Every structure is written in C-alpha cells, then in structure tokens.
Amino acid sequence: MSPQAFRQLMRMHPAAVNIIATGKAPQRTGMTVSAFMSLGVEPPSVVCAINRNAFSYAHMVENQVFSVNTLAVEHNELAKLFAGQAPVFGDERFDAQLWDHFDSGSPCLRQAVMSLECRLIRQVQESTHCLMVGEVISGRHNEAALPLLYRDGQWVTTSEDLRMVPIEATDTR
Numbered sequence: 484m485s486p487q488a489f490r491q492l493m494r495m496h497p498a499a500v501n502i503i504a505t506g507k508a509p510q511r512t513g514m515t516v517s518a519f520m521s522l523g524v525e526p527p528s529v530v531c532a533i534n535r536n537a538f539s540y541a542h543m544v545e546n547q548v549f550s551v552n553t554l555a556v557e558h559n560e561l562a563k564l565f566a567g568q569a570p571v572f573g574d575e576r577f578d579a580q581l582w583d584h585f586d587s588g589s590p591c592l593r594q595a596v597m598s599l600e601c602r603l604i605r606q607v608q609e610s611t612h613c614l615m616v617g618e619v620i621s622g623r624h625n626e627a628a629l630p631l632l633y634r635d636g637q638w639v640t641t642s643e644d645l646r647m648v649p650i651e652a653t654d655t656r
C-alpha cells in the first residue's frame with residue numbers, strides 16, 4: 484500500500500489526544516501524541532509511539548519518567564501548541580496555571596481527562612518511531628471532562644448526550 488493511501492485510511496481512525504510530558508521546571512518538554520494505548524495490567528503499563536526526531540524523545544529517555552495527559556475538549560489550543568503549531572518550545576509551552584507535577588517531577592495537567600505518571604521500562608525502535616513502554620506509578624482523573632478527539636484533520640469531541648447513553652447494556656457477569 485502506498486504511504487498516501489495508508490495516511491488516508493488512518494485519517495478515519497478517531498483518536499484521543501494526549502500530551503506526553505517529561506522533566507521538571509524549567510526543563511520541561513512535551514508533545515501532542517495520539518498514538519497511545521493501555522498495554523497490560525500486571526504491571527499496569529502503557530505504550531506510546533514517539534517520533535525519534537521529536538524534541539521530547541531524548542528528554543524522555545534521559546529522565547526515564549514521563550506523564551500522559553489525556554486532553555479535554557477545551558484543551559484544543561494546547562494540543563496545537565504542543566504539536567509545534569506555534570513557535571513556542573520546551574518549558575515555555577507550560578503555563579503555571581494549567582500545570583502541576585507528579586512526585587517524580589513529571590508535569591501533570593490539572594484539568595486533564597486523566598493523567599498518568601509513568602516510569603520508562605522499555606523502548607522498541609521501529610523505523611522513524613520508538614515505542615515507549617511505561618509502567619504506571621500513579622494517576623488522576625477528572626470525571627466531568629469531555630475528551631478531545633482528532634479525526635480526519637478535525638478536532639472533535641463526544642456529545643454530552645452520547646456520553647450518558649450506553650450503546651448496549653453492559654454485561655458485568
């Protein structure tokens with residue numbers, strides 16, 4: 484398949500938007516990442532795919548800890564900022580009013596849908612990207628937040644109504 488055809492297909496994939504961040508002030512770095520998922524529960528672990536050319540990549544490797552901050556719909560400007568769509572870099576991307584930090588020092592976005600504090604336990608190199616496997620040390624969440632999603636080049640979210648109505652009854656047996 485051609486890269487163009489692949490890209491076109493992947494545009495249809497609805498993705499939650501996260502900021503992966505690392506470091507302590509004034510040396511924090513962070514980037515917008517949609518390639519993130521839960522990996523397993525023993526130990527609790529996650530994986531994200533990071534382009535090795537991204538400024539944050541080397542910092543994540545150096546610090547050996549990072550955070551995952553799943554964005555709420557009101558964070559769409561923040562998503563653009565951390566995607567490098569404005570000439571603002573490194574620690575200047577972090578507004579003190581919006582960001583707190585975990586015990587390990589990694590930045591924690593106060594109003595995120597959820598935030599995880601992770602310890603880097605494994606790296607898997609694959610072409611341009613690196614799969615960063617993190618063991619989850621702690622986390623926070625914000626139940627009221629609606630998630631920011633990205634699909635077909637658009638920033639979207641779920642509707643409040645949709646969120647309240649399960650599509651099928653959940654079988655909890």
Ligand SMILES: Cc1cc2nc3c(=O)[nH]c(=O)nc-3n(C[C@H](O)[C@H](O)[C@H](O)COP(=O)(O)O)c2cc1C
Nearest residue numbers: 514515516517518532533534537538565566567633
């Ligand atoms: C919606 C969206 C999702 C993205 N997902 C990823 C991703 O999963 N992995 C990645 O390496 N870059 C991803 N990027 C690109 C990075 O955010 C961008 O290259 C970033 O600016 C790199 O950080 P830097 O400017 O500090 O180098 C994404 C960008 C956007 C807008």
